[in-house]
Amino acid sequence: MIKAIVTDIEGTTSSISFVKDVLFPYARKHLPAFVVTHADKPEVQHWLHEAAREDGLVSASLQEVIGLLLRWTDEDRKATPLKALQGLIWDEGYRSGEFRGHVYHDVAENLQKWKRQQIALYVYSSGSVAAQKLLFGHSDAGDLTPLFTGYFDTEIGAKREVDSYRRIAVAIGLPAEDILFLSDIVEELDAARAAGLRTTLLARAPSDCPAAGAHPCVADFSSITPD
Incomplete structure (x- = not known):
């Protein structure tokens, strides 16, 4: 029986267009000024150093690191330092009310239902843990963070690597087979299944479900029955 659910964000709980057309452009636009004005803060200094080291x-120089971060942004690089800095920039956008975190209409009600069923809920995204909490904390369905037990980002490992899911299972403290992973990316699901997790593919357009896919495929959270 499923005792924990780990969900991806982009394309799973939230639209890809919100991330690509709202969050990423906002972070890119504000990154140079943010780095310059916050470079003396220890957390920012840490991630700038990590970016240069990586x-x-x-x-x-500071301008060289800024240039590196902008290049990574344009490449959609899943680099932990970049994701951490993006989260800090998005914090200002969320708190100023420039945008709210998008979640599909079926997400909040089903997360609440699973929570009532005493299923532990977790997030695993390439975005930083801070960015994950911001999206769900300032979502257009309200503050959803009380529903989640924990969050994972690329500090635990890349999302297409089997060992990442083994580490997640250890961190959750459950046998892998008691954990269900939700994602819209087949390669992530392949890695999770190889680690022993249960998997379900989210295809928000039902026609996108593979005819003979390796993972159960659904169009929304309402179609998921954890058992």
């Missing part, structure tokens, strides 16, 4: 830059 790219092999030695004694990089």
Whole structure:
């Protein structure tokens, strides 16, 4: 029986267009000024250093690191330092009311239902944990963060690597077979299944469900029956 559900965000709980057309452009536009004005803060300093280290830059100037982060943004690089800094920038956007986190209409009611069924709920996204909490905390369905037991990002590992899901199972403290992972990306589901997790593919357009896919496929959360 499923005792925990781990869900992806982009394309699963929230529209890809919200992430691509709202969040990413906002972060890119504000990144240079944010870095310059916050470079003295320890958390920002840490991630700037990590970005430079990851790219092999030695004694990089602030402008060089900014250029690196902008290039990673344009490449949609799943780099932990970039994701962490994006989360800090989005914090300002959410708190100023410039946007709210999009969630599909079926998401909140089913998360609440599963919570009532005593199923532990977790998030695993390439976006930072801070960014995940912001999206669900400022969602257009209200503050959904009380529903979640925990969050995982790329600090636990890349989403297409089997070991990432093994670590998640250990962190949750349940046998892998008692955990259901939800995503719209087949390669992520393949990795999760190889680690022993149960899996379900979200295809928000029902016609996108593979005819003979390796994972159960549904169009929305209402069609998921954890058992």
